[in-house]
Amino acid sequence: MKTLFKSSLILLFMLPMSFFAQQSVSGSVTESATGLPIPGVNIIIKGTTNGTTTDFDGNYTLNNVSNSDVLVFSFLGFTTKEIAYQGQNTLNIQMDESQAALEEVVLIGYGSTSKQDATGAVEKIDQEKFNQGAVISPEQLISGKSAGVRITAGSEPGGGSEIRIRGGSSLSANNSPLIVVDGIPLDQRGVQGVRSQLNAINPNEIEDFVILKDAAATSIYGSRASNGVILITTKKGNLGSDFAMTYDLKASVGEVAGKVDVLNAAEFRNIVENTPGTDPSLLGDADTDWQDKIYQTAVGAIHNITAQQGFENFTYRVNLNHTDQQGVLKTDLYERNALNLTLTQNLFDNNLKITLNSKGILDKNHYADQGAIGAAVAFDPTQNVYEPGSYFDGFFEFKTSPTQQQQQATRNPVALLLQRKNNSTSKRNISNINFDYRFSFLPELKFNLNAGIDYAELEGHETRPVTSAANNQDVDFENNYYGLNRNTLLDFFFNYKKDVEAINTNVDLTAGHSFQEYFISSNSNYTQSNELVFPFPVKDRNSLESYFARASFDIADKYLISASYRYDGSSRFNKDNRWSGFPSVSIGWKIMNESFMENSGVFSNLKLRAGYGVTGNQEIASNYGYLGVYSPSLNGANVQFGNNFIGTLRPEEFDENLKWEELQTYNAGLDFGFFQNRLTGSVDAYYRQTQDLLATVPVPAGANLSDLLTTNVGETVSRGIEVGLDAAIIEKEDFNWNVNYNITFQDLEVTKLSLGNDPNYFIPQGGISGGVGNNIQLWKKGFDPSTFFVYRQVYNEAGQPIEGAYVDVNGDNQITEADKQAYKKGTPDFYMGLTNTLNYKNLDLSFTFRGNFGNYVYNNTQSGNGFVGAGTVTPQDYYSNLNANVLETNFQENQLFSDYYVQRADFVRLDNVSIGYLIPGEKVDFRASLTGTNLFTITDYDGLDPEISSGIDNNFYPRIKNVVLGLNFAF
Known part of the structure; x- marks a missing residue:
């Protein structure tokens, strides 16, 4: 079987090479382990293009060979061999199977x-x-x-x-x-x-x-x-490497990949004129595409200059990065300046290695007002952007007087962007120093110490002029905000590794301690009701102390056993719940190393894995949810005693028994390789259960200090299957083609939610626009947390939705909340990725597709503005634009909870395509590349983009279709 398969591979690998009858060498290439011939082995004279391949029986003949030549024998899955040619006519070679990939x-x-x-x-x-x-x-x-x-x-x-x-x-x-x-x-x-x-x-x-x-x-x-x-x-420098410098440039141009489909001026004017009770004289005479007015072609550039060198015991690597990137939303800008430094030093006969990593970052942001996205969708398309002489800096606004805007009217989207300035600067440093010491008297034992800090300071300034309709006060709006984040770490561990020959077992033992503290402070001052407000500064601190150990055993290079234990203490919980243990155990069987697999002609790797473990989750919004804390009142919310205004303290909700979530996971996996690892992959199946679920849930009036409380309530169960494949389709000296494919099937279900046993209990989630306090999703036992909660729409014979007609689920002859049903979900049933990478000599090409399947999106851009009343029934004298979906439904009033708006959102996206060419030189290597991202999406979804993590499509910042030119110089 093995010989037959290898023989068939010659159809893929054999390429005619040079056949010039001067001095020649012939021979055969076989496996060192089995003696079987290997067809398709590449044999080339080093430094030339003169080569050949072995035939069906592993034989070859190479012409035009000189005594000074070095012959290179290479084949995927085997260790490459270089043999100096010394004039012999016959040269037989045995190749060893490579363990490089497995030993990575x-x-x-x-x-x-x-x-x-x-x-x-x-x-x-x-x-x-x-x-x-x-x-x-x-x-x-x-x-x-x-x-x-x-x-x-x-x-x-x-x-x-x-x-x-x-x-x-x-x-x-x-x-x-x-x-x-x-x-x-x-x-x-x-x-x-x-x-x-x-x-x-x-x-x-x-x-x-x-x-x-x-x-x-x-x-x-x-x-x-x-x-x-x-x-x-x-990245770090390499010992003994020469000085090297690179300059890399990525210049990009991007545009919005799509816009929300709204009515143009003619369509909108027609609806207003034909709707009873409207005043068409309120319309303008323009034809304005407001989305065109707020979006721009976004340009950007990323510069990287890197220098590195390695000496006998010391290396350094220095990188300077400058990034400028515009957003497609006007006035949106991101800038990064960063210095990255890595130093390594070996001491004491290389027993001590010291590594310093430091990243200094200066982030600058100009934040665009993203409210302009929703405003551009809703603003009257018959109005102009500008109104000469307008009090509002010349921008058109709906107003009740020359200096007073309509309070509830949509703001001019362009004015929202251009009249607001919100700039921030963040200074950040992430640094750590690591000491790795191998004891000279016991080289199997190592000690590792790691100390690090992640420190950031924020300073920002936001303003709007008094002439901005979005300001709504008699003075310029001003907001100054400040912040500090500090994350410090100190951990150490001992590691002992030894191959114990007496029991034919490799032993790997680790034990250590870790302490980490997080500190956040924030402060601001801003104008409100024409006064400058100074809120109380906020300070937040929590810490985590941990002890951990792991033991791993490799018995006879066949049987693997590993177990770990971590004991964590968190300041986020009271002393009774502060500490908890997190164990795990896993096993593996390297089937490929069994004697019965020695002559396998198909498998080159086969390993079975299984494991069980417990992990936790303590990441909740409040660090003091178990304590009775008090919040001071703000200006304007004080209590008056005579002529004095006294601040108050407001008690906050708390749960003194709060503790972390606990998650138990079972996992089984299979790693495999076929045909000298030409095809490799893994399959994993998992089952995990989350207990003591942290959730913010309603509580009865008077039961706590708020009607919502974050507490431990409920359970979830998730299951999944994951498959990952890597295939070397073609592996030649000048041409390679590799494919990576992965697919994931997943399912998540709430199995318990309330402290009681009410089977109908649920918690509304997923806020939507188009009303006050409306939610379109729910948490409920037996359903995915992203499940929608809607009425079932009734359709006419032509397949059109009938306004206000829903299925009477409970048969009581009326449509009430009891007729809403859990329906579809926002998360996919499965998703996948496919990447192809091709190299021909110095030319390379790669492209990646991604896809989600089985997920749905609630199209809130349609439901919120897709009915006539959304734009024509207003308490003041103005009108708003409508989603073009109104032309299909002719809805007069909102149908927010109709399942008509829950739309299938499967998609396949061409995520990334890149082509590059390398021109090697004596002193400078030059590479040019062209990359496209988000080039197209195949989907039946009617909205802007089907890939929305929340499952609710509303005021979505559109994704960018990008083209990038890359230039790289290596000196």
């Missing part, structure tokens, strides 16, 4: 292991697999690259992404993964004043991502690991 080192938290020895669901994504283009926020590098990882990118410049590993598991607590950068766990709440806290990490400086998915891999991080862990490692 991956981080697992407070240590590392090889890929073949990992027992948890762990995936490493390095530079070769990254998405290309003008990437500002690091997580965009791996979008679509990993099964079980769904990344929904933001749209504003410098904006972050929603990252979900295995879908998240909580309701009110944070569902984002813990992110660890060079050993420093970042604050999961983010950093004040930055659009994405990951923007502090220059994507150009990232070496790789390691994603820990299941509890067996994540429980070493205990109370913060229930939503997975992402370990980011940045």
Whole structure:
């Protein structure tokens, strides 16, 4: 079977080479382990294009060979061999199967292991697999690259992404993964004043991502690991390397990928003129596309200058980054200036390694008023942008007098953007120093100490002139705001690794301690009711102390056993609930190393994994939810005693028994490789249950100090299957074609929600526009948390919705709240990613598709403005534009809770296409590339974009269709 398969591969690998009859060499190439011939092996004279390949029987002949030549034998899955030719006519070669891919080192938290020895669901994504283009926020590098990882990118410049590993598991607590950068766990709440806290990490400086998915891999991080862990490692210099410098430029041009479909001036004028009770004289004589007026072509540039060098015991790497990126929304601008420094020093015969990482970042933002997005959709298209002589800086506004605007009317979208200035500066530094010491008297034992800090200061200033209709006071609006974030870390651990020959077992033991403290303060002053208001400053502190241990055993290079335990104490809970343990255990069987697999002609890797673990979640909005705290009153909310106004203290709700969520996960996985690892992959299945669910729920009047309380209530259960495949379709000297495909099936269900047993109990969620206090989703036992809660629409024979006609579910001959039903959900049933990478000599091409399937979106842009009354029934003398969907439904009044607006949102998106060419030189290597992002989306969804994480489409900042020119010079 093995010989037959290898023989068939020759059809893919054999290429005619040079056949010039001078001096020639012949021979055969076989496997060293089995002696079987290997067809399709590349044999080339080093430094030339003169080569050949082995035939069906592993034989070859290479012509035009000289005594000084070096012959290079290479084939995927085997270690490359270089043989000096010495004039012999026959040269037979045995090739060893390569273990490089399996022995690739991956981080697992407070240590590392090889890929073949990992027992948890762990995936490493390095530079070769990254998405290309003008990437500002690091997580965009791996979008679509990993099964079980769904990344929904933001749209504003410098904006972050929603990252979900295995879908998240909580309701009110944070569902984002813990992110660890060079050993420093970042604050999961983010950093004040930055659009994405990951923007502090220059994507150009990232070496790789390691994603820990299941509890067996994540429980070493205990109370913060229930939503997975992402370990980011940045680049460092190499010992003994020559001085090298690179300059990299990414210049981009982007436009909105789509706009909300609204009525043009003629269509709107026709509706107003034909609606009883309207006054067409209120309409203007213009034809204004307000969305065109607020959006722009966004240009940007990312500059990176990097220098690095390695000496015998010391290396350095310095990177200077400057990023400028406009948003497609006018006045929106992001700027980053960053200095990244990495130093490594080896001492004491290389027993001590000291590593310093420091990232200094200066973030500048000009925030556009995103309220202009909704205003542009709703503003009367018959009106002009400008009105000469207008009190409102020459902008047209609906008004009751020359200096007084209509209070409830939509504001001029262009004025919202141009009359507001909101600039902020954030200074941030992320630094850590790591000492890694190997004891000279016991080289199997290492001690690692890591001390780090993530420190940020924010200063911002916002103004609107008195002539702005959005100001609504007699003085200029001014807001000065300040913030400070400080995250400090000190951890250490001992690691002992030894191959115990007496029991044929490799032992890996780790034990350590960690302490981390988070501190946030914020302050501001602003004008309100013509007065300057100075609110009380806010200070917030919490800390986490942890003890952890892990033991791993590799028995006979076949059987793997690993167990870990973390004991966490959090200041967010009272002393009775403060400490908790998080255990895990996992096993692995390296089937490929069994004797019965020695002569397998198909498998080149086969490993079975299984694991169980417990993790936690403590990321809630308040650090003091278990304490009775008091909030001081603001100016204007004081109590008057005579002529004196006395401030008050307001008690806040609390739950003294509050504790963290606990999540139990079961995971089973299979890693495999076929045909000398030409096709590799993994399959994982998981089941996880979240208990003591943290959720903000209604409580009975008088039961607490508020009608809403964050407490432990309920459970969720999630299940999933993940498949990841990597295939080397073609592997030649000059041409390579690799394919990566991943698909994830997932399901999340609330299995308990209330403290009682009412089967009909639910909590409304998902606020929508078009009314006050309306919610379109619900949390309810037996349903996904993103499930919609709607009436079932009735349609006529032509398939058109009948206004106000809904299914009488309970048969009481009237439509009431009791007729609403849980219907569809906002999260996908499954999602996938497909990446192709091709290289021909110095030319490279890659493209990535992503897709979500089985998800629905509530189209609030249609339901909120898609009926005649939305624009024509107003308490004042003005009209608002309508969604073009009104032409299809002819709805006169809102039908907010109709399932007509819950629309299927499957999509396939061409996420990234990049083509590049390298021109090597004696002193300078030059590479040029052209990248397109978000080029097209295939979907039946009627709205702006089907990929909306909340499941509710309303005032969505449109995604950008981007083209990027890249120039790279390596000196």
